[in-house]
Amino acid sequence: MRAEQARRTKQTIVATAARLFVERGWGQATIDAVAEEAGVSRKTVFTSAGGKVDLLKLALDWSLVGDDEPVPLAERPEVATLMRQSDAHLFLAGWARILTDINERVAALHLVLISAAGVDPAARALLDDWESQRWSFVAGSVLPHLQRMGALRAGLSPDQAIDLIWLHGDPVVYARLVLERRWAPEQFEHWIQDALVRQLLAP
Template sequence: MATGIKSPDGTSRSQRTYDASRRRQAAEASRRTILARARELFLLQGFGATTISEIAAASGVSAESIYKNFGGKAGLVRALHEQSLLGKGGTPAEQRSDLAQVRADDPRELMEQFGLFTAEISPLAAPISLLIRDAAATGDADMASLLKDVDVARHRRMLHNARQLTARGLLRPGMSPDEAADIMFACTTPELFESLVVKRGWKAEQYGRFIAATLTANLL
């Protein structure tokens, strides 16, 4: 029985599909390794002191492949920030947050969920955001642009959340989506994480409970 249609080079369609799948898996594994090593080096040495050559050597790839796939150090940091926002779960954190907002009947329980998401994501995202901030402060134009993009995207996400809460009737009467978004924007700033977790030694869970309590007090 035939197992597949042969191409002129003698390979079957199933073989080509299998080979393509293996290449994609290998490429994704290499990408994860590069990002992991880049994160370690950036957070240990700082943005300016870390070179693409160092990241490539630590990842077991060529510097050229990093430039090809990420476009340089700023591209790596952007990819690290985007990766951090996914959280630790199999489903991206934003999707889980949206689902929680759709299902929520008790606004206080939803604020607790927001606190849990913050405790999950902030240890991943805040150090990268602070790296971006510090690099931008040195005058690096690419990182200054990235810092602006990150802040705009974060506020856009908070406004999205606030509008969903408004539509569900879960906010305090008279509170506008814009005001709610600003409060959530302030609660998710990396500088707050830096003050309480990095400088004061709070645990992520304690920090998440604080965020939940703060949102409850100011939004409900």
């Protein structure tokens, strides 16, 4: 009972921090503001979730997978199902759908992380780690699956393929087109799918 209450408190704190980071920006979303909005003490924020960078990391991690369960993205059912797909076009369609879903949750927070990284060394390290993990997932999971299917177009090197997949999955791209230019998420998904098919797959 106590553990479940502690979990709910942590969820509330992280959700509140995520909202304030997006609404007020990194500088104005203070620990005191998070505590006040969440209805807890400043001490509870630190003991439950940590400092500002810890809060941002948790918010990003939970947004990436959609909840606070300790199950990495690669082990989520939708990703596991995708990795069993044997048709390259359907695989990229599924990947575009997953990217869109992730970026709907992550993009605004990712912009906060970029802003924070300019003034906070710990946030800079978090951004570097986030990008490294994103690149590693593409290099270690997405590209090898396309290679096993023999689907890559002639003349496209593995490094080029990784870079293209990694670039199109950048939350900043989603933020620019959907959050700024007001594309519908479905429009973004179809654009990503079409772009990856044309740039990666053999005719």
